[in-house]
Amino acid sequence: MSAVTPSTLQHLALEVSDTDTSIEFYRQFLGMKVTERHKAGEVAGIPVDLTFMRLGKRHHDLVIMHNPNKTYKPRPKNPIDDTEGFPAFHHYAYECPDRANFLGVLARAKDMGLEIVRGPVVHSPWDPRGDGSWGENESFYVLDPDNHRIEIFCDLAEIDEDGTYINAAGERIEGAKAEEV
Numbered sequence: 117m118s119a120v121t122p123s124t125l126q127h128l129a130l131e132v133s134d135t136d137t138s139i140e141f142y143r144q145f146l147g148m149k150v151t152e153r154h155k156a157g158e159v160a161g162i163p164v165d166l167t168f169m170r171l172g173k174r175h176h177d178l179v180i181m182h183n184p185n186k187t188y189k190p191r192p193k194n195p196i197d198d199t200e201g202f203p204a205f206h207h208y209a210y211e212c213p214d215r216a217n218f219l220g221v222l223a224r225a226k227d228m229g230l231e232i233v234r235g236p237v238v239h240s241p242w243d244p245r246g247d248g249s250w251g252e253n254e255s256f257y258v259l260d261p262d263n264h265r266i267e268i269f270c271d272l273a274e275i276d277e278d279g280t281y282i283n284a285a286g287e288r289i290e291g292a293k294a295e296e297v
Contacts, residue, residue: 128208129179130264133188135165137261138180142169145228145258146210146221151176156184171210191263193233207257207265211272215254218270222256225268230258233265242281242289252283252292 132138135153142148151168164183168176192198195206212218222236235256240246252273258266271284273292281292 127177129181131181132262135180135182141261193263207267209267209269212270215270221268225258233257
């Protein structure tokens, strides 16, 4: 029997402490645009403010969510310092179509004075430039105004039918195999 699965992760709903500050950050850093904004309670069953933002033509790629009844505490910059509270995510990522675009976004981050909290780095145990981690991609990480960690990357490995990794140049990386095919 063949598995029926989704084709991609399409969007993330990100809780923020200040909607306007976050909108401005994502506009300036990633060039996102606001599709729509809605106040808490505008629709029954949705008790939070929602702002839908997009990179291209799809209605939204990111949803900025704010609970007007919540008192927000600052999130630690470094995940190792986040020692209490509810489970949270470590980071989320935006893919650049090529290295030139990746370097352009990196330059924009530097021009904006954003702290690069990791990278640029090549995640790879096989590439001579690699840091020993996984993914076969080049990336860097920044923090948004609420210290959500954002990865910007390019050249993520693909997985061949037999499970072998294929790098951005289209070369098979012998010895690099997916756990499940």
